[in-house]
Amino acid sequence: MSNQVIELASFRLADGASEATLIAASDAMQEGFLKSQKGFIKRDLVKGTDGQWADVVYWDSQESVDAAMQEAMNNPACFKYFELMTGVNHEDVSAGVMHLSVLRSYL
Numbered sequence: 001m002s003n004q005v006i007e008l009a010s011f012r013l014a015d016g017a018s019e020a021t022l023i024a025a026s027d028a029m030q031e032g033f034l035k036s037q038k039g040f041i042k043r044d045l046v047k048g049t050d051g052q053w054a055d056v057v058y059w060d061s062q063e064s065v066d067a068a069m070q071e072a073m074n075n076p077a078c079f080k081y082f083e084l085m086t087g088v089n090h091e092d093v094s095a096g097v098m099h100l101s102v103l104r105s106y107l
Helices: 019-032 062-072 076-083
Strands: 005-011 040-047 053-059 098-101
Touching: 005 062, 019 040, 019 076, 053 062, 062 098
Parallel strands: none
Antiparallel strands: 005 053, 005 098, 040 053
């Protein structure tokens, strides 16, 4: 068993937001925040055919997730990205985000 955690945030684009704007904000958050976070492994931004999106972030531990969530609340690149999503609570960015412990990985 590993200590890895998958952070899963599903969302829809906010009214008036474009896919190109979301991707640019996603890239900026990756470079300006996530890439430098302790315990960050990788991240996937995925889109369904029904307009549903998900941000899937892989971490080495729950402690790394908790530390990054605290810092994200004060990071301008994160805030700009979160603004483009419906249903995001800007006072508590962890609301509506699932954290899943990895039990097994298969290749």
